[in-house]
Amino acid sequence: MNEVVKVFINPTCGPCINLKEWLDEKDIPYIQRDVVNNQEAATEFKEIDGQFTPTTLITSGDEKYKVIGFNPQKIERILSLNEETDN
Template sequence: MNKQVIVYSAQGCNECNMVKQMLTQEGIPFEVRDVLTNPEYQKEVEKLGFMGIPVTVAAGQVVKGFNPAELQKLIEIVKE
C-alpha cells in the first residue's frame, strides 16, 4: 500500500501549517502540494471532492481541514 502522505496546502494557510506541524511532530514525512503554485494540484483536490484546503491524503484515507482525531487515525495507518 502506498503510505506516502500528501498535504494539499497554500502559503499563509494556518490550518495547513497546523496539519504540517502535527505530521512533523509525529515524525511523518510528507509532500506538500501548493495549490496556488500549481493548478494541477487544485484539480487533484477537486477530484477528491473538496474545494478548500488543507486536504491530507495517505493510504487511501483523506482528511479535510485540521481535524486532529482524523489526522491521528491517518498517522496510525501510515506508521503500521
C-alpha cells in the same frame, strides 16, 4: 510506515501551517501540494473533489482516506489502524 500522506495546502492558510508543523513534529513524512501556486496540484485537488484546505489524503495499499481540515486525531487513528494491520 507504508502509507503515503499527501497534504493539499494554501500557503496562507493557518490550519495548513498548523498541520504541516504537527506532521513535522510527529516525524510523519508527507508530500505537500500547493493548490494556489501549482497548477498541477490545483488540478489534482479538483479531481479529488477538494474544496477546503488542508485536505489530507492517506493511501495505504488499496485503501484511501480523506481528512478535511486540521484533524490530527483522525490522522493518527488512520495511521495507527494501518500499523495494526501490517503486523
